[in-house]
Amino acid sequence: MSAPTVNTKGILNELGGEAAFAYLAKAKELASKGVKIYNFGIGQPDIPTFSHIIDAAKEALDSRFTGYTETAGIYELRDALSTHLNSRYGSDVKPSEIVVAPGAKAALFLTIAAYLKEGDEIIVPEPSFPAYPEIAKFLGARPKYVPLKWLGKEGGFKLDIETIEDSITSKTKMIVVNNPHNPTGALFNSEEIEQIMEIARRKKIIVLSDEIYDHFIYDDVKFKSFLSFPDWRDYVIYVNGFSKTYSMTGWRLGYVVARNDVIPRLSVLAVNVYSCATSFVQKAAISALQKSESDVKKMIELFKKRRDLIYGKLSSIEGLEVWASKGAFYVFPNVSEILRNCKISVEKFVNHLLMKYGVVTLPGTAFPDKFGKDYIRLSFAVDISTIEEGIEKMRECVKNLITGKDLIS
Ligand SMILES: Cc1ncc(COP(=O)(O)O)c(C=O)c1O
Incomplete structure (x- = not known):
């Protein structure tokens, strides 16, 4: 007699998950192999609980x-x-x-x-x-x-x-x-x-x-x-x-x-x-x-500095259109020009950025329905050096894609 199986026809088979958690696992796996990771993926403050x-x-x-x-x-x-x-x-x-x-x-x-x-x-x-x-x-x-x-x-x-x-x-x-x-x-x-x-x-x-x-x-x-x-x-x-x-x-x-x-x-x-x-x-x-009043105030001041930094750095990457977020801790740049030039989907772009450059971002398509196909999400709840170095990696990636030095099939 075969072992009992789960219901593969029920509603659970029609539900999507949350990409942020899938990318977190992927990033952890790469890090365990010694890859330097710049993680803009998961939406959680990096500072310890007060x-x-x-x-x-x-x-x-x-x-x-x-x-x-x-x-x-x-x-x-x-x-x-x-x-x-x-x-x-x-x-x-x-x-x-x-x-x-x-x-x-x-x-x-x-x-x-x-x-x-x-x-x-x-x-x-x-x-x-x-x-x-x-x-x-x-x-x-x-x-x-x-x-x-x-x-x-x-x-x-x-x-x-x-x-x-x-x-x-x-x-x-x-x-x-x-x-x-x-x-x-x-x-x-x-x-x-x-x-x-x-x-x-x-x-x-x-x-x-x-x-x-x-x-x-x-x-x-x-x-x-x-x-x-x-x-x-x-x-x-x-x-x-x-x-x-x-x-x-x-x-x-x-x-x-x-x-x-x-x-x-x-x-x-x-x-x-x-x-x-x-x-x-x-x-x-x-x-x-x-x-927590003063701890929260300090955290928000810090996040504002990070928002300014990531916005400034992303703004100077050619082919990417970014708006300075007013709330939460995400930026959601439009990358349609890069995708069009390289004839790739946003998922392929995000995957390449992770696998070759160690930069974790999320494809906009992780946020249903269709709007996100031209966007990526970055969380700036990360330290300043991750922003400094990670966005430089991203700049290098975009340049190499646009000049044809990096090819994605
Ligand atoms: C908009 C929004 N609502 C709810 C949640 C869930 O938060 P919690 O960790 O409390 O389940 C999140 C977490 O990312 C979120 O971004």
Whole structure:
């Protein structure tokens, strides 16, 4: 008798993964063979988790705070979260309107599952963080992609409000807005956010607002949170997490903010899937929220310097068009001229850059749907010397491709 096999016909076979993790594994493998790697691939701050957060986790472990907690998260953490959000955004979120999850990705899963069923549609501005459309597909719903507008190296990336509205049908249940934006580094302005909210009100559609990069804002541009609308409860479900702001990617902690009657729906799924987020990580997160102001400020100042450096260096590479990101920690240069000249796809370009020059970037196609085929993503959450040396390697690669010294079949 043969061994049992997994279901190869089910929905899991139709889902895509996240390229950032695949490239991280590839880069680690090359590094283990002694190749010098310049890793602009994965989206995580390179600095260690702030030490007071580590101390708080140790303290929780020492006091044996290691059992299950409430599914929605310990009250102390939800209380600290509501205080944090309300002081930042002038909102009135209550601890009872928060559900804590093991990572923002898990929070996204709860959120999308609470609203979408088979046959429903979700509007996803693209390029997009891949989890939104993949989760929707898992639920039998259909992502409808609306490309961002690319206004060139002066104007950057904007939401296409008109096309978003035109894409709404009777099946549309949700519009995703990720601001600041992965992978473009765009920061959608107050006017764009207000226009989306206005559509949500008129058409009675929920906005999924993923604001995980809300602290990563450069150039003194004002950020408008969807939680700052007095009627957020009627039209907004909000996701955020600790991974980026507090450099806690491996700790796995995120959360959802939703109005009261949605909370039991999120909780029932949560209790069946993961019971609760890790107990001592929740304790540490309170310290993250209450004691990190100066560490976060320092980190953002450092990231701004890196943004300026990477933007300056990329701008001087011929054939590449780059916009100075306003938020998150990504740049998303347009490489269409290089691809056209060399008659190659963006995947081939990215692969060549990695295999011959050790420079890890992600192809824009990793961020569905089609918009990204002319772009690559670089994370500037890396040290200055990686930017200095890695972008020089990239310059050399582009030059060798354009002059025909490097050939890709
Ligand atoms: C836009 C966006 N949302 C959510 C996440 C997931 O974050 P977490 O590590 O908390 O699961 C990421 C991580 O890259 C992201 O870029």
